[in-house]
Amino acid sequence: MRSYCRSTTIPLPLMKSKPFGKIPDGRTAQLFTLKLPSGLQADITDYGGTVVRLLVPDRAGKLDDVVLGFDSAEKYAAHTSYFGCLIGRFGNRIAAGKFHLNGRTYTLATNNVPAGQPCHLHGGPEGFHRKLWSADLINRAGNSALRLHYVSRDGEEGYPGNLTVTVVYSLTDSQGLRIDYEATCDQPTPVNLTNHSYFNLRGEGSGDVLDHELTLNAAHFTPVNSGQIPTGEIAPIAGTPFDFRTPQKIGALINSTNEQLKNGEGYDHNFVLDAGKSAQPALVATAYEARSGRCMEILTTEPGVQLYSGNFLDGTLVGKSGRPYHRRNAFCLETQHYPDSPNQPAFPSTILIPGQTYRSTTVHRFSAK
Secondary structure, three states: OOOOOOOEOOOOOOEEEEEEEEOOOOOEEEEEEEEOOOOOEEEEEOEOOEEEEEEEEOOOOOEEEOEOOOOOHHHHHHOOOOOOOEEOOEOOEEEOOEEEEOOEEEEOOOOEOHHHOOEEEOOOOOOHHHOEOEEEEEEEOOEEEEEEEEEEOOOHHHOOOOEEEEEEEEEEOOOEEEEEEEEEEOOOEEOEOEEOOOEOOOOOOOOOOOOOEEEEOOOEEEOEOOOOOEOOOOEEOOOOOOOOOOOEEOOOOOOOOOHHHHHHOOOEEEEEOOOOOOOOOEEEEEEEOOOOOEEEEEEEOOOEEEEEOOOOOOOOOEOOOOOEOOOOOOEEEEEEOOOOHHHOOOOOOOEEOOOOOEEEEEEEEEEEO
16 A cells, blocks of 8 residues: 655755744754745644644735744743644544543543533643654655654553654645645554644734635534534534535624534534545535635545634734734634544544554645635
């Protein structure tokens, strides 16, 4: 089977790196720049594998940074914002921070308490977003790419077994930022990796995203209880505020009295993608911002995507442009397996076993009209 993480290490002129500040243990993080001649540029740090900056042209060719973030590793370390970082071992929530596997109960770190109900969120307080990944710049199909590597040791955040992870960020000729994930283990363990970029296609710090038009190729979603844990139901979206099968503004129905929107304080829900888990990335979502003309398509091999409408941004975090990030100033589309899958036998399995290789690919493809 083809490995997406094998590439030549020949450097390209449009690659560069520079120091990005100190992380809490005193080591220096690096910031790597990947760039296409078209102007598309991704700045990524090895601290958390974080997409710090993503410059995308509008319809007039003007470049703007379309992701939220900070200007130093120190600021990322000081805040649990998840801006742009790699999430692991398990993206999203696990109920009560517990799961059962092969006759044993595992207890994970709990770092989130929606409605007073503790859960394990995004790999725990010291998850992959807090790790300094080993990194090298590589040549992927003639374009610049960044390969990141991390070994999560047995017992880290409560997970069983050693997990070896490689992630490659690359720019594509189709104006895309591609993310390829691979992982292997020496004991059965849950794995659900994703990237947690916050997008505003008008430009970071430029206001809310409620007028962004969103299309999701999903006829079902996974409802959640008041603690934002899936109930186990796979529910149809027809006739609900979750129906994005045709373009709908994110803010069109976000303030409705729908119980699910109340539970999530807006959109914070997993959509069950029509394409399901696929061997090659399938088009699953499109976001469009009319003022700039920017369009972002998301293609993935994953069976789900979490729509989060920036409900908990409150203006206290000031981004790299010097502007505060207020409520609903960005949205996330986190490609993934479903939340709480280790406790939900009806959901697609997230258990990786020795001898298998976890593989996942997501592409963010940009254009303007």
